[in-house]
Amino acid sequence: MEEIYFAGGCLWGVQEFMKHLPGVVLTEAGRANGTTDTTQSEYDGYAECVRTQFDPQQVTISELMSFFFEIIDPYSVNKQGEDVGEKYRTGVYSSNALHLEQARAFITAREDSDKIAVEVLPLTNYVKSDDEHQDRLTRFPNDYCHIPFELLSKYKNK
Secondary structure, X not given: OEEEEEEEOOHHHHHHHHXXXXXXXXXXXXXXXXXXOOOOOOOOOOEEEEEEEEOOOXXXXXXXXXXXXXHOOOOOOOEEOOEEOHHHOEEEEEOOHHHHHHHHHHHHOOOOHHHOOOEEEEOOOEEEOOXXXXXXXXXXXXXXXXXXXXXXXXXXXX
């Protein structure tokens, strides 16, 4: 198994979407690339993200990027839906240089790549969110989410 981290605004919806994708075997809500080692403090530069473990025999980085682009506005800076602020920025993070290269290639292949605001960076650190934030929309399906419900349910039962 391999892993990559996706930041796409509020992590509740991103996790709910990603965990149903083909080839994804585990998701975990957290924060990436901040300056502290705990989630008990302010966000300190972190992006809300979802650690996504996947089977590379079943799904590629390009396919994961394509799925990810279904649920984000890739042109928006520090904003997805009603969620505004640096912690809601879009990004793709990994400790695997090949993953980052493939994510950048996906973005570059788009005609409008120069307008895309999704950062693609090495993972410098990651902090798992508390239990209250894990699988939040599974437990409370009527909570706020910036991702339209039809996209959240698109891959369920597949």
